[in-house]
Amino acid sequence: MNEENIVEIKDLRKSFDKGKVTALNGIDLEIKKGEFVSITGPSGSGKSTLLNMIGALDRADEGSVHVAGYDLTLKNDLSEFRSREIGFIFQLHNLIPNLSVLENVEIPLFERNLSGEEMRERALKLLEYMGLSDKVNRKPTELSGGERQRVAIARALANEPSIILADEPTGSLDSKNGQLILEHLRELHEKEKVTLIMVTHDMNVASLANRTIEVLDGRIKT
Amino acid sequence: MSFISLIVKNPFRNKTRSILAIIGIAIGIATIVALGIVTDGLKSSTEDTLKAGGSDFTVMESNISDMLFSSIDEDYVDKIMETDGVEDAVGVLTAVQPIGDNPYFIIIGIDPAKLYLSEMEITSGSAFSSEDAKELVMGKVAAENLNKTVGDSLTLNNTDYKIVGIYQTGNLQQDGGVFMSLDNAQEIQGEEGKVTMIYVKIEKDANVEQITQSIEDKYGNDLTTVASLEDLQSVDQGLNVIDTASWAISLLAIVIGGVGVINTMIMSVYERTREIGVLKAVGWKNRRILSMILGESVVLTLFAGVVGIVMGVVAIQVILAMGMSGIIEPIYSLDVFLRGFLVALIVGLVGGFYPAYRASNLPPTEALRYE
Incomplete structure (x- = not known):
């Protein structure tokens, strides 16, 4: 694996429904450390499946997937990889409703052997960074859509991941809140030098990235 | 968190x-x-009943499903008394009759001379005097439930028995019933010459196991000895x-x-x-x-x-x-x-x-x- 690359994928194939539905049909992809890449394509093109493969949420049928030095086709339990290297941001915030904003951000830290105080400090710092210091004790239902997504970004950053994977992060927001979230993500990429891979079907959003990859029928369009 | x-x-x-x-x-x-x-x-x-009067063990009929079904010849009391190491033995007849609100009213018949073995405390009145007198002593709980006191009478099998004393033993089963002479209890139950069990007190330095073994060896066909609740559970299926x-x-x-x-x-x-x-x-x-x-x-x-x-x-x-x-x-x-x-x-x-x-x-x- 080239040392400059954080993601190296070769001839990745994935199908569902016992092979009846082909999602990825021979993907070759390299992403450099610190890059901001957007993945676009129509619905059902396989872009979210590709993102799930990079984040080790799903397994390849064929081909090789190397991410942050891990060979994702080899190991059975990839929870440690996800905990150390990946931060996910979903279209829907997916916050836990009965926990406070602060507790939601602490959730990924359970696997990191930190004391309660250390967990709290790190979560508070991230919420301050996201401009939510005054909302730490609120429940997700007491926040606006944009605020919830900012909490979700703070949660994704909790484990100090090397890659942030965002699947339509502005898809459920109005344009004003969507813009705010994109600014946060761009700032994150520029200041923290974190690798950002974002799936979107919106070409305006995609244009913010350093590089745009278009997926069509399970292949990267060249 | x-x-x-x-x-x-x-x-x-x-x-x-x-x-x-x-x-x-x-x-x-x-x-x-x-x-x-x-x-x-x-x-x-039940354990208190077994150890009534500080007796060291109890003798009852062998091969029974419940201790209340035990019925043995009164003659065995004297035979047990003759066993080496036995200091005293008393035969008691236990009967259950529905009285007032209590469907399990216990009537215990015992030789008045051996009443001391029951370790009861007479709180008012006195103990019943002889085998023949139609007298009884009533437990404190029974007296309270039936609203009876010394001088009142209790009718059992159409016969009036005078309450001559009120006692307490600390055992709910016994305090919820009456003690009377063995003859009277046998008459009420129609079990003349029979007792339910025999309480045995042994001499100071005697060995319980040796004595119970000796009784079982001699009378094992008819009798069994019970020295603990565990022993009772092996002969009494009720528990x-x-x-x-x-x-x-x-x-x-x-x-x-x-x-x-x-x-x-x-x-x-x-x-x-x-x-x-x-x-x-x-x-x-x-x-x-x-x-x-x-x-x-x-x-x-x-x-x-x-x-x-x-x-x-x-x-x-x-x-x-x-x-x-x-x-x-x-x-x-x-x-x-x-x-x-x-x-x-x-x-x-x-x-x-x-x-x-x-x-x-x-x-x-x-x-x-x-x-």
């Missing part, structure tokens, strides 16, 4: 469902606890039946409670499928998800354990208040409460395992796609 506090918080997201599940399990635990309190009281009372029933009810409570917990936890996991997907995405190990769901199940059942124990104690108090205080002697032992908690814990672990296993093995992408 600690992992434990997360586990304690989660089961109460859907308060109505959790409270209903807790009540369902608590009813089972309450049954176990209430039955345990009554059974322990019964065992203690065994209660013990077995108690365990059967515990098992039933585990099964019913377990099914309730499985249902509650499966619903909870089902509703939180997407959330479980997120937990996997942020790096939670399968083991942690399993521990969380199993922990939630145990929290639910331990709450049910506390509620069930309180319900069990309250149920006993209600039963006592309904006029059963002369029959039931509750014993609130730590053992009974621990048994309630143990059952709650088992229900939590057994009922929670399958939902926890299912949650921990959910594929993350499927869980995240769940609507």
Whole structure:
């Protein structure tokens, strides 16, 4: 694996429904450390499946997937990889409703052997960074859509991941809140030098990235 | 936030469902606890009866299913007295008759000269004087329940017996009945020349085991000796039946409670499928998800354990208040409460395992796609 690359994928194939539905049909992809890449394509093109493969949420049928030095086709339990290297941001915030904003951000830290105080400090710092210091004790239902997504970004950053994977992060927001979230993500990429891979079907959003990859029928369009 | 506090918080997201599940399990635990309190009281009372008057062991008929069915010839009292090491022996006839509100009113017939062996304390009046006199002494509890005092009479089998004294022994069964002469008791029961059991007191340095062995060797065909509650359980099936029933009810409570917990936890996991997907995405190990769901199940059942124990104690108090205080002697032992908690814990672990296993093995992408 080239040392400059954080993601190296070769001839990745994935199908569902016992092979009846082909999602990825021979993907070759390299992403450099610190890059901001957007993945676009129509619905059902396989872009979210590709993102799930990079984040080790799903397994390849064929081909090789190397991410942050891990060979994702080899190991059975990839929870440690996800905990150390990946931060996910979903279209829907997916916050836990009965926990406070602060507790939601602490959730990924359970696997990191930190004391309660250390967990709290790190979560508070991230919420301050996201401009939510005054909302730490609120429940997700007491926040606006944009605020919830900012909490979700703070949660994704909790484990100090090397890659942030965002699947339509502005898809459920109005344009004003969507813009705010994109600014946060761009700032994150520029200041923290974190690798950002974002799936979107919106070409305006995609244009913010350093590089745009278009997926069509399970292949990267060249 | 600690992992434990997360586990304690989660089961109460859907308060109505959790409270209903807790009540369902608590009813089972309450049954176990209430039955345990009554059974322990019964065992203690039976043990007191066996050791009446500080006797060292009791002799009763062999091959019987319940000690009250024992019937042996009165002649054996003298034969036992002749056994080496025996200091004293007295034959007693125990009968049960429904009197007033008490369906288990105990009548104990004993030689007046050996009344000292019963270790009773006469609190008013005196002991009955002779074999022939139509007299009896009444237990304190029976006197209170029947509103009788010294000088009143009690009719048994159409014969009036004068109450000459009120006694207490501290044993609910005995204090809820009467003592009278052996002849009178035999007449009431129509069992002339028979006794139910023989209380035996041994000499100071004599060995109980040697003496009981000697009696069993000589009269083993007709008699058996009982020196402890364990001995009694080997000859008296009544206590065994209660013990077995108690365990059967515990098992039933585990099964019913377990099914309730499985249902509650499966619903909870089902509703939180997407959330479980997120937990996997942020790096939670399968083991942690399993521990969380199993922990939630145990929290639910331990709450049910506390509620069930309180319900069990309250149920006993209600039963006592309904006029059963002369029959039931509750014993609130730590053992009974621990048994309630143990059952709650088992229900939590057994009922929670399958939902926890299912949650921990959910594929993350499927869980995240769940609507």
